[in-house]
Amino acid sequence: MNGHSSQQHPLQPIFSAAATAAEVIGHINLTGKTAIVTGGYSGIGLETVRALHSAGAAVIVPARDTAKAEKSLAGLNGVAIEPLDLIDAASIDAFTERFLATGSPLHILVNSAGIMANPLTRDADGNESQFATNHLGHFRLVNKLWPALQQANGARVVSVASRGHRFSPMVFDDVNFIHREYDRWKAYGQSKTANVLFAVALDRRGKAENIRAFAVHPGTIADTGLAKHVAQEDLQRMGAIDAKGNAILDASRQMKNAAQGAATGVWCATSPQLAGIGGVYCENCNVSPVVTEEEFESWVSGAMGRLEGVAWYAVDEGNAERLWELSGRIPNFDKTNNR
Structure with missing residues (x-):
């Protein structure tokens, strides 16, 4: 099954x-639609929530820090906040059980929460925390929410990835x-x-049931909490901030603010241009x-003169199946929920 x-x-x-x-959300009407956005109370996740909410969606924000989420989301009437810790299986199960009990279909799921470096x-269970939070937690979340995605009769799942995938393939x-x-x-x-x-x-x-999935690179966004473990001098050397600590913005080089960084994920979640398309990196x-x-x-190295693109190993279908099988073996994972 190699190839892309x-x-x-x-x-x-x-x-x-x-x-x-x-x-991007433009004239799109999401009235009657339900969306869940992990990490939806800071950075690009917050901008994603604002956009979906503005289009009429009922948005739920799962949060590890509910007090911080309430402060960040103040004024967005109708946005619901629920406790969730992506590194805690019991917390994921409790959140998904509460949601499924409402009987609501789930039309949009944006996996925006993450940690970096x-x-x-x-x-x-001994899993390295970046892999556990950024991937395994969302893997469990999606599998547990599958009945609600099926019920939507047309759902999209968007995972916020990064051009940083070029730093390493999966070392299985x-x-x-x-x-x-x-x-x-x-x-x-x-x-x-x-x-x-x-x-x-x-x-x-999911595609047979019109559940389509996308991965996105939002751009390099310095004004989020994601870089809290990265030293100022490292961010400066990477070209993300200037000598005064201000974010450098240059969309042509994918150096974006949070509102711009959220655009591609919102496009993947809502754009009619992607009808019939899925399983792609954007x-x-x-x-x-x-x-x-x-x-x-x-x-x-930058010698190609372009920054766009996805490494072949990150869209390889054989690697994707190997990762799915590995992820399904995590301790305490209910195999009946594993597609």
Whole structure:
């Protein structure tokens, strides 16, 4: 099953790289639709909630810090906040049971919560925390919410990945850094590769029931809490901030603010342009080209002169199935909920 989807190629663009979530949502009407946005109380997650809410959707924001979420979401009447910790299986199960008990269909699920480049920590089962939070928690969440996605008769699941997937493919023989030295950026890259592969495998399982999945690179957004484990000098060296600590904005290089960063995810969640499409990685409100193995080194170094694209290994169908099978073996996972 090696190879990637024939749909992984750019479409005729409608929006520019500088488009905001508000522009993308445009005249789309989500009245009567229900959306869940993890991480929906900061950064691009918050901008995503604002856009979906403005279009009339009933939005639920699962939050590890409900007090912070209430403060961030004040004024967005009708947005519901529910407790959820993505690194805690029991917390995920409790959240999904509460939602399913409402009988509501789930039309949009945006997996925006995540952590980046933190020191080595592990969940209760010994999984490395970036992989556990960014991928395994969302894997469990989606599988548990599957009946509500089916009920929507047309649902989209959007996973916020990153161009950082180029830092590492999936290292299937040592996902949790048991036998190799921990590298926080490789761990981050691996978790983001997992986000992309998850969309590939999820879409394959859902498309017959019109449940479509997407992975997105939002851009480099300095004004979020995601970079709290990254030193100022490192952010400056990466070109994300200037000498005074201000975010550098240049949409042509995918250096965006939060409103621009949320645009591609909102586009994937709502755009009629993506009807009949799924299992693809997107950026700048478009489907991305594939960066081949031959192109990879020059792409990473910047010698190719382009920043767009998804590494071949992150959309490989064989890798996607291998990750799904591995994820389904996490301790205490109810196999009846595993597609």
